[in-house]
Amino acid sequence: MSASLPAAFADLEPFAHLWIGLETMESRYRARQDMPFDALKQFYDTTAPRLADIMAHLDAFGSDTLPSAEARLYRMVLGLVEAAQAVEFFASARLPGAPYPHDVAVGGQAALSD
Amino acid sequence: MTNILSATPEGGFDLGHGMMMPDAAILRDGRVAADSFWSEAQHAAERDAIYRRCWLYMVRAEDLPEPGDYVVRNVEICGVSVLIVRGKDDVLRAFHNVCRHRGMPVADGACGKAEAFRCPYHSWTFRLDGSLKAIPNQRRFPALDAGDLGLVPIAIDMYAGFVFINLDPQPALSLQAFLGGIAPLLEATTLNRFTHRDSLSYEVGANWKAGLDPQYEGYHVGTVHALTIREISVTSANPFSEFRKMAFAGPHAAGWSQGNPSWRPRADRIVQSFAVQTMGALAGRVAGEGYPSAETPASLAIFPNFMIHPGAGGWFTQQHWPLTAQSHRWTAHYYYHAPVTASERLAIAQATAFGRDSGMEDFMVMARQQKGLASGATDSFYYGEAEMLPRHRAAVIRSVLNGAQANMRSAA
Numbered sequence: 090m091s092a093s094l095p096a097a098f099a100d101l102e103p104f105a106h107l108w109i110g111l112e113t114m115e116s117r118y119r120a121r122q123d124m125p126f127d128a129l130k131q132f133y134d135t136t137a138p139r140l141a142d143i144m145a146h147l148d149a150f151g152s153d154t155l156p157s158a159e160a161r162l163y164r165m166v167l168g169l170v171e172a173a174q175a176v177e178f179f180a181s182a183r184l185p186g187a188p189y190p191h192d193v194a195v196g197g198q199a200a201l202s203d
Numbered sequence: 204m205t206n207i208l209s210a211t212p213e214g215g216f217d218l219g220h221g222m223m224m225p226d227a228a229i230l231r232d233g234r235v236a237a238d239s240f241w242s243e244a245q246h247a248a249e250r251d252a253i254y255r256r257c258w259l260y261m262v263r264a265e266d267l268p269e270p271g272d273y274v275v276r277n278v279e280i281c282g283v284s285v286l287i288v289r290g291k292d293d294v295l296r297a298f299h300n301v302c303r304h305r306g307m308p309v310a311d312g313a314c315g316k317a318e319a320f321r322c323p324y325h326s327w328t329f330r331l332d333g334s335l336k337a338i339p340n341q342r343r344f345p346a347l348d349a350g351d352l353g354l355v356p357i358a359i360d361m362y363a364g365f366v367f368i369n370l371d372p373q374p375a376l377s378l379q380a381f382l383g384g385i386a387p388l389l390e391a392t393t394l395n396r397f398t399h400r401d402s403l404s405y406e407v408g409a410n411w412k413a414g415l416d417p418q419y420e421g422y423h424v425g426t427v428h429a430l431t432i433r434e435i436s437v438t439s440a441n442p443f444s445e446f447r448k449m450a451f452a453g454p455h456a457a458g459w460s461q462g463n464p465s466w467r468p469r470a471d472r473i474v475q476s477f478a479v480q481t482m483g484a485l486a487g488r489v490a491g492e493g494y495p496s497a498e499t500p501a502s503l504a505i506f507p508n509f510m511i512h513p514g515a516g517g518w519f520t521q522q523h524w525p526l527t528a529q530s531h532r533w534t535a536h537y538y539y540h541a542p543v544t545a546s547e548r549l550a551i552a553q554a555t556a557f558g559r560d561s562g563m564e565d566f567m568v569m570a571r572q573q574k575g576l577a578s579g580a581t582d583s584f585y586y587g588e589a590e591m592l593p594r595h596r597a598a599v600i601r602s603v604l605n606g607a608q609a610n611m612r613s614a615a
Contacts, residue, residue: 114401114552118559137473144477147545155545163545170553173474174560178430184560186567193559194404196313 094165095158098143101165104132108168109161114195121171122190126182133176136169205376206383206453212595216453217383218506219256219375223606225598233586235597240410241577246528249600250280252607253507257454258360258367258374258381260509260522261287265364265395266314267295271331274314275300278370279532280525285357285368286310288317290331295361297368298333298354309354320354329354363389384452388503389511393493397517397538401555404534405562407523409569411508411531412596414523417565418502418510419592421445421460427568431561438463445589446501454506454599456592462501478553481546482516489540493517504592506599514538515554529573535562 093105107124111117121129136143147155147163155163175182183189205217212230215222229235239245261276273288284300286309300308302322309320309329319336320329328337333354338344358369360378363386367378382389407414417423421444424436436444438461446458468476486494495513503511512519516539524532537555542548576584586594 114555118556133474140473140477144481144546144549150545152543163549166549167552169474170478170549170556173472173553174556177469177472177475178560184563184567187563191405191563193563196402196404 093158093161095146095162097146098139098162101136101139101162104136104168105161105165107132108165111164111168114167115192117168117171119190119192120168121175122183124182126175126180129172129175129182133169133172136166137173137176140166140169205380206385206455208384208387208450208452210448210450212449212451212456212591212598214451214453216599217376218253218381218454218603219371220252220603220606223599223602225595226601226605227598229594229598229601233588233590233594234583235586235594235601237576237579237581237583239597239600240413240573241528243528245604246280246525248604248607249525252603253600254278254280254525255370256375257507258369258376258378259507260365260367260505261285261297262366263364263394264295264361264366267366269316271316271318272314273310273317275308275310275312278524281370283370284308286320286354287359287366287368288320288331292332294332295359295366296331296333297357297359299357301355302327302329303335303352303354304338362386363392364395365389381453382455382505385455385457385503385505388457388500389505391499392503392511392518393495394518394520394538396493397540399539399541399551401537401539401551402535403537403555403559403562404532405566406526406530406532407566407570408530409566409573410529411523411525412593412600413569413572414531414533414566415504415508415510415596416590416593417569418512418521419456419458419504419596420586420590421458421501422587422589423565423568427564428561431557431564435463435466436460443589446592449591450500451595454596456502456504456595457500458502458504458592459498460501474553475557477546478550479515481550482554485516485540485542485547485550488543492540502592504596506596515558516540516551519558529577533562533566 094102111120143166215224262274267289270289270291276285286298286300289295300310302309304327307322307324309322326339330336335349335352358374360367362378424444425433441461447461448459450457468479499513508523510521514537518538521535526532539551542551
């Protein structure tokens with residue numbers, strides 16, 4: 090696997106492919122529903138303790154556009170947000186009892202901009 | 204003066220059918236007919252007496268800052284597509300999104316920016332003020348007067364930046380009279396200062412009033428949200444998450460929560476902890492600018508279907524739009540201060556995901572409740588005294604439908 094994340098976070102490389110291709114909240118939410126809980130938990134257990142370091146690294150770029158390796162790292166921590174919903178609250182990838190799969194549209198009839 | 208603010212739910216209200224009193228039996232007993240949540244007759248009556256008569260919230264004025272900015276909102280229960288556009292004279296106007304040639308929607312998508320609206324069927328073109336600008340090959344319509352063929356207008360008005368429309372061609376009440384005593388609570392909101400927004404929508408297999416109910420009371424929080432919100436809301440002093448205060452203004456209402464002032468995220472919830480801490484830092488960066496306060500109602504309910512709440516990073520608004528008698532569309536906007544850093548963007552993503560998931564906890568329950576009610580097993584259900592907001596709403600709707608039926612009879 091070729092390196093895609095900043096060097097300081099090379100140890101998280103095995104998880105990068107799960108999230109860096111997912112550009113929207115909708116696609117990350119769907120990916121979370123599709124992943125086994127154990128996979129989400131392993132990702133969370135490895136990545137969440139590094140969150141403060143990751144965000145300190147990303148925040149150093151201020152409001153500038155992130156370089157591509159950092160952009161991928163940010164995309165991965167957006168995946169961590171979804172994994173954390175599963176791990177921190179539901180102990181389950183899917184909300185217990187929720188229809189599978191389901192999408193909550195971002196925008197659409199509620200949109201400011203599509 | 205209509206729709207006066209009161210600490211009790213018995214006050215009269217006016218939706219444009221004349222002054223009415225909320226149904227006394229429902230207010231007293233909290234007992235509501237089960238078929239009010241599933242019958243086709245109730246659905247049709249609500250469409251005609253409520254959704255075709257009341258002022259309906261559409262959009263924030265700052266969403267349409269410049270001439271040509273437009274949004275399309277569908278009031279699906281009425282089958283109406285509403286086009287709201289800011290004209291070159293800076294005036295907001297609303298129209299039926301329907302070409303006068305053969306009925307095609309002239310504006311596509313949920314929003315955009317236009318110089319004019321060109322119908323995608325035969326290119327009839329309308330100006331931003333709705334007037335008809337051009338008919339291609341007009342000589343083949345020798346009898347038509349283009350001056351009479353502008354887009355059909357819809358009544359529109361604005362209060363405190365909240366843009367409302369009314370599908371009644373001649374609304375019986377002004378927006379101000381409709382809002383009445385609830386208006387100061389709208390005035391006290393500060394949504395315009397929160398310029399970053401996440402917008403969500405979801406179709407729920409439950410009546411629109413079932414969709415509103417969890418937003419109208421805290422009673423369900425300890426059960427439905429045991430994994431999420433419960434710890435934020437439930438305390439030993441307030442085990443059922445009751446409002447500390449309620450107020451009613453005509454058909455509208457508000458409830459103030461007690462909350463759990465000592466709540467902090469659990470330390471082992473690393474991502475939630477980071478997000479909450481970062482959201483606090485964001486508040487510090489903008490010096491607490493415009494945030495809801497202890498005097499902000501946890502639930503501000505503008506009849507029939509618009510809710511405003513304090514949110515994790517600012518404000519949270521939602522609407523429950525009836526589709527069929529047994530389904531509705533939830534639309535929600537989460538308002539935040541504009542993020543600068545990656546951490547702030549991440550905190551916002553966490554807050555919206557948390558809001559989405561706790562919303563889904565409600566949707567799962569109401570879809571199952573819907574099946575239970577529609578099974579016909581019981582002829583009624585109950586709202587307790589701590590559920591006075593939904594009880595009041597049910598009493599208002601009961602009276603409106605009774606009154607509307609009486610009016611139809613007397614007109615016949």
